Amino acid sequence: MSTKFVIEGLKAEIEGKEILKGINLEMNGGEIHAIMGPNGTGKSTLASALMGHPKYEVTGGSVTLNGEDVLDMEVDERALAGLFLAMQYPSEIAGVTNSDFLRSAINARRGEGNEISLIKFIRQMEGKMKELEMNPEFAHRYLNEGFSGGEKKRNEILQMMLLDPKIVVLDEIDSGLDIDALRIVANGVNAMRAEDRGFLIITHYQRLLNYITPDFVHVMMQGRIVKSGGPELAQRLEAEGYDWIKEELGITDETVGQEA
Amino acid sequence: MTTQTILPVNAETLKSVSEGRQEPAWVTESRLASLELAGRLELPKLEKQRIDRWNIQSFGEYKKSQELSSFEDLPERAAQLVEGSREGGLLIQRNSSTVYSKISEELAAQGVIFTDLETAAKEYEDLVKPYLHQAIKADENALSALHAATWNGGVFLYVPKNVEVELPLQAVMLTDDAGALFAPHVLIVAEANSRVTYVDNYVSNDLGDALTHNGAVEVFVKNGAKVRFASVHQLSAQATDITFRRAVVENDGSIEWIVGEMNDGDTASDTMSILNGSGSVSDAKIIAVGSGSQKINYTTQARHFGKNSASQMITRAVMREEAQAIINGVTKIEKGASKSDGQQTERVLMLSPKARGDANPILLIDEDDVTAGHAASVGQVNAEQIYYLMSRGISKTTAESLIIYGFLAPVISEIPLEGLRDQLQSLVERKLGQ
Numbered sequence: 166m167s168t169k170f171v172i173e174g175l176k177a178e179i180e181g182k183e184i185l186k187g188i189n190l191e192m193n194g195g196e197i198h199a200i201m202g203p204n205g206t207g208k209s210t211l212a213s214a215l216m217g218h219p220k221y222e223v224t225g226g227s228v229t230l231n232g233e234d235v236l237d238m239e240v241d242e243r244a245l246a247g248l249f250l251a252m253q254y255p256s257e258i259a260g261v262t263n264s265d266f267l268r269s270a271i272n273a274r275r276g277e278g279n280e281i282s283l284i285k286f287i288r289q290m291e292g293k294m295k296e297l298e299m300n301p302e303f304a305h306r307y308l309n310e311g312f313s314g315g316e317k318k319r320n321e322i323l324q325m326m327l328l329d330p331k332i333v334v335l336d337e338i339d340s341g342l343d344i345d346a347l348r349i350v351a352n353g354v355n356a357m358r359a360e361d362r363g364f365l366i367i368t369h370y371q372r373l374l375n376y377i378t379p380d381f382v383h384v385m386m387q388g389r390i391v392k393s394g395g396p397e398l399a400q401r402l403e404a405e406g407y408d409w410i411k412e413e414l415g416i417t418d419e420t421v422g423q424e425a
Numbered sequence: 426m427t428t429q430t431i432l433p434v435n436a437e438t439l440k441s442v443s444e445g446r447q448e449p450a451w452v453t454e455s456r457l458a459s460l461e462l463a464g465r466l467e468l469p470k471l472e473k474q475r476i477d478r479w480n481i482q483s484f485g486e487y488k489k490s491q492e493l494s495s496f497e498d499l500p501e502r503a504a505q506l507v508e509g510s511r512e513g514g515l516l517i518q519r520n521s522s523t524v525y526s527k528i529s530e531e532l533a534a535q536g537v538i539f540t541d542l543e544t545a546a547k548e549y550e551d552l553v554k555p556y557l558h559q560a561i562k563a564d565e566n567a568l569s570a571l572h573a574a575t576w577n578g579g580v581f582l583y584v585p586k587n588v589e590v591e592l593p594l595q596a597v598m599l600t601d602d603a604g605a606l607f608a609p610h611v612l613i614v615a616e617a618n619s620r621v622t623y624v625d626n627y628v629s630n631d632l633g634d635a636l637t638h639n640g641a642v643e644v645f646v647k648n649g650a651k652v653r654f655a656s657v658h659q660l661s662a663q664a665t666d667i668t669f670r671r672a673v674v675e676n677d678g679s680i681e682w683i684v685g686e687m688n689d690g691d692t693a694s695d696t697m698s699i700l701n702g703s704g705s706v707s708d709a710k711i712i713a714v715g716s717g718s719q720k721i722n723y724t725t726q727a728r729h730f731g732k733n734s735a736s737q738m739i740t741r742a743v744m745r746e747e748a749q750a751i752i753n754g755v756t757k758i759e760k761g762a763s764k765s766d767g768q769q770t771e772r773v774l775m776l777s778p779k780a781r782g783d784a785n786p787i788l789l790i791d792e793d794d795v796t797a798g799h800a801a802s803v804g805q806v807n808a809e810q811i812y813y814l815m816s817r818g819i820s821k822t823t824a825e826s827l828i829i830y831g832f833l834a835p836v837i838s839e840i841p842l843e844g845l846r847d848q849l850q851s852l853v854e855r856k857l858g859q
Contacts, residue, residue, distance in 0.1 A: 216816050219808055244818035256813035260831025269827060270817035307831070324817060 168194030168247070168331045168361045174226035177214040184210040184421050186388035187226065192332065194361040199374055199399060202385035203407055205420035208367045209253055211385070212336040216250040217243055230332060245274060247331030251321035251338050258308040263320065264290060266308045267327055274328070293326045296356065298349050314341035322353040333357070334365045339373040351376030371403035384410055386419040432571070433484035433606070436460055439574060442487050451554060452546050459563040459573035469566040471693055472753045472785055474722045479691050480665045481568070483635040485521075487577060488605040493517060493524040500630035502659075503599045513592030514539040518578035520605035528594070535588050537621075542579030542610050552583055556614055560643040560671040560699070568667055572639045576610035584619040584650075593655075593842060596625040603634035603663065611642040615650040615678075622653040624845060632663040642670035646678035648702065655845055657685040658692070659852060662717060668694045676702035676731065683840055686713035686723060686742075687852045697726035700734035700762075711740040712836045712849065714856035715748030715780070724753040725769070729762040729795075738769040741836050743829055744780035745857065755787045756797055763794040773803040774832045776825070829857060 170192040177185040184207045192198055202208055214221045215228060217240040228235040230246055238246060258266070267290060272280045281289075290304060297319045309317050318338055325333055335354070339347055354364065354377050366379065374382075374396070382398040383390045384407070392398070392410055401409075411419060434442075439460055443453040468476055496504055499517070507515060514528035516539065523541035532539070538549060546553050563573035580596050600607040615621055627638070638660065646652050652672070660666050666688050672680040680698050698707030709725045721744075727736030736756060744750050756767035773782030786799035806828055814824035833853060840846045 216812075218812055239821070240812060240815035241818050241820050241824075244816055250816055252813070252816075256807070256810045258810050258813070258828060258831055260834035261827050266814070266817075266827065269814075269819050269823060273818040273820065273823070328817065 168363055169231055170332045170363055171229045172215075172226070173228075175211070175214065175223065175228060176225035177210060177221050177223045179210070179221050183224070184388055185214060188390060190383065190390065192363040192365065194331070194363055195359065196381065197358070197364040197366065197377060197379045198381045198383065199366045199368065199379035200383050200385055200390070201369060201371075201399065201402055203369060203419050206385045207388040207421050208369070208385050209336055212250055212334050212367055215334060216240060216248065241273070244328075248334070249325050249328060249330030249332065250334045251318075251325055251336060253337040253340065255309050255317050255321055257310045257312075259310050261308045262305055263308050264304040267324065270324065270328060289327060293323055296326070297323055297353055299323065315343065315346040318342055318350055319346065322350050326353060326357060331361060332363050332365070334367065336367045337369070338366070339368055339370060347373065348376060371399050374399045386411070386414075386416055388421045391416070432460065432464055433482070434460070434486065434575060446543060447547070448543070449547060449550060451550070455558065455563070456574045459570045462564050463567050463570035463574055466564065466567040466570050469568055471722045471751070472724065473751045473783060474693070474720070476693060476722075479720065480635050481637050481639075481667065483603065483637045483665070484575070484608070484639065485602070485604045485606045485636065487521045487575075488602070490519040490522045490524050490605075493519070499599070500601060502628050502630060503597055506597050506626050506628065511595060513590065514594040516541060516580055516596040517599065518596070518609050519599045520602050520607055521577045523578045529592075532590060536585040537588060537590060538581060538583035539594050540581055542581045542612055543577065545581030545612075549581070549583070552614065553581060553612065556612060556643065556645055558643075560645065560673050561641050561669050568639055569641070569669065572608055572610070572641050575606060575639075576608045576641070577606060579610035580612065580625070582613045582621065582623055584615045584621045586616040587618045589620040590622070593622040593624045596623070598625060598627045599630065600632065600636060600638065600660070600664065601630040603632045603636040607636060607638050609640055613644040613652060613654070615644075615646050615652045617647045618649040619647070620651045622655070622842070624655040624842065625657075627656070627658040627660055627666070629660045629664050632661055634663065636664045638664055638666045638668070640666075640668045642668070644670075644672035644680060646672055646674040646680050646705075648676045648678060651679045653681040653683070653841070655683040655840075655842065657687060657845070657849065657852065659687040660690055662689040664688065664690045666690060666692045666694070670694070670696040671699065672697070672707070673699045674702055674705040674707060677704040678702055679706040679708070682707070682709040682711075683845070684709070684711045685849045685852060686711065686721070687856055689717060689719065691720045693722040695724040695726065697728065698736060700727060700729045700731050700736060703731040703733050705731050705734045707736040709738040710836045710839060712833050712853070713740070713742040713750070714853055715742065715744040715750050716746050716856055716858070717748060718746070719748045721748065721750040722753070723750065724755065726755040727757070727767055729758040729765045729767060731765075732762060733764045734762060735766045736768070739836055740771045741833050742773045742782065743776060743832065743857070744773060744782050745776040747777070747779045749781040751783045751785070753785045753787065754799065754801075755789070756799070757789040758792050758795050758797065760791040762792050765792065765795045767795070767797040768799070770800045772801065772832070774829065775803070775805050776829070826857070
């Protein structure tokens with residue numbers, strides 16, 4: 166079955182403050198969508214609300230993955246349904262090794278009695294780590310603890326590769342990456358492009374999109390998608406910035422919740 | 426207000442029990458003098474805890490147990506503990522007395538003594554008398570006095586000069602009769618440049634009624650000796666466990682404490698190293714899981730007298746349900762103990778809103794030329810971490826277990842004995858109700 170991910174009128178708030186004011190977006194398997202926009206416009210909130218972060222409360226709208234109601238699911242159920250979020254700030258968890266964590270995550274998908282064999286797991290993990298040019302030692306380090314920003318991002322991509330999701334949301338995966346790391350991360354994403362997999366790439370720089378060519382580009386301001394287009398939109402944003410859009414739409418302050 | 430301890434035994438009975446066991450006169454005298462002290466001293470003062478509200482009256486009376494004819498006579502939990510790895514030596518105490526004691530011929534030939542303390546007091550007076558109740562003195566408080574009056578069974582481990590014992594010597598302290606006094610005393614003397622590992626397990630079975638364990642451990646580490654002391658307490662909810670452990674460490678000696686506090690009942694333990702010698706070292710690792718409505722007080726202490734002495738103390742405790750824990754770390758560096766280093770960390774992870782944890786790091790420093798540090802934290806499982814793990818498809822329960830094990834891992838993974846590490850791991854699982 167081909168993947169279909171539909172966001173309709175999604176509204177969300179944090180601590181009583183509305184951040185998302187009605188997001189509409191439809192993605193199909195094989196497509197890459199980019200969400201761009203200046204800081205403070207609700208991009209990361211969208212990512213967190215989709216995954217079910219406990220701090221964000223969804224107050225309206227719907228999200229479905231292949232017809233299933235995502236908002237009705239617990240966080241782990243969303244992941245098992247095929248949603249993956251590469252986080253901007255992954256948690257550090259002392260005492261839990263990266264490999265134990267990854268194996269638990271893989272086994273959660275396979276269910277009891279069908280756990281992956283240790284040898285097969287290690288082979289898969291080491292193979293993917295090699296593609297991402299990660300030091301094999303990172304398998305035995307505690308999860309994200311003491312990882313540099315770039316190492317954390319690679320570790321997010323490693324998880325994505327091992328978990329084989331249907332919808333991948335990358336939240337500012339490019340922030341804090343040097344050009345080499347950016348290339349490696351982009352290669353990882355490109356290697357995962359598939360007919361039944363959709364990508365939603367959240368970024369405020371065009372540079373990642375030099376490596377991963379999106380099919381659709383959306384611009385977020387004031388908690389809404391205010392403009393959508395093809396890859397050429399990203400090019401224009403890179404060249405001219407966001408001011409022309411603000412002018413076109415009569416927006417003076419693009420951030421959320423400043424109108425009051 | 427003075428809290429009077431109700432003495433579980435009178436002088437006459439104590440004397441006749443001691444004589445009935447054919448104890449040397451000095452032991453009988455020490456017991457009687459201690460009993461007299463117990464009648465007038467006060468209970469120990471525990472940091473932020475009213476121990477007088479605990480059940481510290483159910484001592485039971487001395488009852489001699491049958492010698493063990495076979496390990497099959499042991500309750501299952503105790504039998505599991507003696508499976509395998511008993512090549513070095515094994516001692517089993519059941520209730521008031523020792524029921525099994527064995528040391529390998531090889532170690533015995535090297536002069537290592539591993540027997541119950543009652544026997545040792547008779548047969549090795551010159552090795553026992555100078556040390557017994559010298560690290561933990563009878564006159565410190567009512568409970569130390571009562572212990573000195575009523576101790577039974579116990580362990581005496583003596584390692585001669587320059588002897589290095591590779592295999593751990595093990596003891597199992599089993600209580601399965603609440604009417605029987607259970608007060609083992611562990612005495613370890615490691616002579617100069619010797620090396621030894623001792624592991625014991627305190628376990629209970631079908632107590633049937635409330636029991637108070639009032640135990641003591643004394644370790645004497647001579648110049649250049651290394652003692653590794655590991656102890657796991659897993660007594661049931663009916664048992665109140667009061668345990669004082671103390672090591673006296675001479676020049677360049679080292680003591681390593683590994684303690685697993687896995688009791689289900691109220692527990693107060695105090696594990697202390699007295700670093701007398703220059704270059705002496707203490708390393709204490711305590712892991713604990715509290716559950717039910719347990720009240721808990723764990724204290725680790727290091728007292729530095731020797732120059733260049735170093736202490737490291739780590740406690741990690743997980744509290745679930747309505748367990749309440751007070752966790753104290755006391756590093757005291759005396760005047761003259763220059764170039765010493767004392768470090769301590771206490772961390773408590775609480776798994777339920779009703780669990781309570783209190784970590785008190787205390788540094789008392791009377792010398793200028795030292796380094797010392799402490800860290801303490803008390804907190805709930807981090808919601809952000811749970812979210813992160815769940816976002817990868819891991820269930821909430823599994824996510825919490827991963828975080829709990831992760832919390833204990835830095836201590837468990839450092840435990841040098843594989844069997845003990847695995848045992849602690851499974852005890853943690855049991856205590857966490859998994």
